[in-house]
Amino acid sequence: MTAIAASVRAALADAPWLTGPRVRRFAWIFAGLALVTLLGSAWFHTRAGITNPAGEYLGADFINYWAGAHVAAEGHAIRAYDIKGFIAWQHAHSAANAEFKWYSYPPTALFLSLPLASFGFKAGLVAWLLSGWGACFLLLRRILPWRTALLAVFAAPASFINALSGQNGQFSAALLCGGVLLLESNPLIAGLLFGLLCFKPHLAILVPIALAAGGYWRAFASAAVTALSAAGLSLILFGGQTWAAFLHNAPLNTWLLENDTGLWHRMPTMFSMVRLAGGPISLAYGLQIVSALAAIFLLVRIWRGRASMDRKGAILVLATFLATPYAWDYDLVSLTFVIAWLVLEGLQAGFRPWEKSVLALAGTMPLFLSPLGAATHLQIGPLVLWSALLLAMPRRQAP
Numbered sequence: 001m002t003a004i005a006a007s008v009r010a011a012l013a014d015a016p017w018l019t020g021p022r023v024r025r026f027a028w029i030f031a032g033l034a035l036v037t038l039l040g041s042a043w044f045h046t047r048a049g050i051t052n053p054a055g056e057y058l059g060a061d062f063i064n065y066w067a068g069a070h071v072a073a074e075g076h077a078i079r080a081y082d083i084k085g086f087i088a089w090q091h092a093h094s095a096a097n098a099e100f101k102w103y104s105y106p107p108t109a110l111f112l113s114l115p116l117a118s119f120g121f122k123a124g125l126v127a128w129l130l131s132g133w134g135a136c137f138l139l140l141r142r143i144l145p146w147r148t149a150l151l152a153v154f155a156a157p158a159s160f161i162n163a164l165s166g167q168n169g170q171f172s173a174a175l176l177c178g179g180v181l182l183l184e185s186n187p188l189i190a191g192l193l194f195g196l197l198c199f200k201p202h203l204a205i206l207v208p209i210a211l212a213a214g215g216y217w218r219a220f221a222s223a224a225v226t227a228l229s230a231a232g233l234s235l236i237l238f239g240g241q242t243w244a245a246f247l248h249n250a251p252l253n254t255w256l257l258e259n260d261t262g263l264w265h266r267m268p269t270m271f272s273m274v275r276l277a278g279g280p281i282s283l284a285y286g287l288q289i290v291s292a293l294a295a296i297f298l299l300v301r302i303w304r305g306r307a308s309m310d311r312k313g314a315i316l317v318l319a320t321f322l323a324t325p326y327a328w329d330y331d332l333v334s335l336t337f338v339i340a341w342l343v344l345e346g347l348q349a350g351f352r353p354w355e356k357s358v359l360a361l362a363g364t365m366p367l368f369l370s371p372l373g374a375a376t377h378l379q380i381g382p383l384v385l386w387s388a389l390l391l392a393m394p395r396r397q398a399p
Helices: 002-014 020-044 062-073 077-081 083-092 107-112 114-118 121-140 146-155 157-164 169-182 187-199 207-214 217-238 240-259 270-276 281-303 309-323 329-349 355-376 381-392
Strands: none
Touching: 002 355, 020 146, 020 157, 062 077, 062 083, 062 107, 062 114, 062 121, 077 083, 077 107, 077 217, 077 240, 107 114, 107 187, 107 217, 107 240, 114 121, 121 146, 121 157, 121 169, 121 329, 146 157, 146 329, 157 169, 157 329, 157 355, 169 187, 169 309, 169 329, 187 207, 187 217, 207 217, 207 281, 207 309, 217 240, 270 281, 270 381, 281 309, 281 381, 309 329, 309 381, 329 355, 329 381, 355 381
């Protein structure tokens, strides 16, 4: 028995079976299965127009961005935050029994998604997904051969989950990780990308801390100007009452995070891990704060030092998910960049024990995060992310 345990430990710690050719082979297989599944989902969810007979939308969440863009283009942006009115608009343009969807994003998201007003629903969904895939591909192409970058974009499990529901994970990944990729070569454009992440501010909460710790003040200023400009333009276009309506609805997000048992199995955060296991809200917030403070401490320590930008970027992304109480499985598209950065460094300097296995687990986690959580009430996201963060720490931190 001891010999078997030792063999299993060695297989996982060193992961000699996890080779490049084998990973690519599995990736191609998964990409094919994902394509078939997405086509099947498209057929199933268009039997009643853009929903199935039960009222479930094609793309699940895409109706939010598409409907929000249309009401904004029609001059009624505030309607996106009138829950009853927004649902009525959706029903009028889909089906009377369409599922409940409400607009939880700030008016900056309305501004950034306005081009969708030029498309019908199905064409808009295709254009939206292709834009996200294309943005991630172009950025990954900067560090990977084009075939590998293309495969990483289409075969990443998080990309598959994002295409089924969510549909904004590619964009948040491109903005957050693209900012890292361009930070040293073009800090102003990097700041622009970071600033545009204001459409999902909970995923940008550690960006100012990282930039300040690393002394990237040009990017810091660019990000601040970009975020303020996007907010200002949305204020000019849609009016102050739209912002007031968004802020009025904001507590609903908090209530759903704290009490909606149907969300936690898809949210890889410390808060959701505690709540899914039956823990009280006070304990969930307490452990989330501890996780956030620990992640910020490590982030500042690394960004103040001389670690490579690849490693700094990986730690920024991982620390972000460990700091925020609100994140979804489709947001994990950003881990595609983390894995690429750490694998490239591992190929040069050698992998640490367990590193390859943890990276493989992190990459495949979006596939089983939700079903495992729903079946067992165990949210493994924070455990995997903390393991990845600790393994991503430089071997020797330069002062």
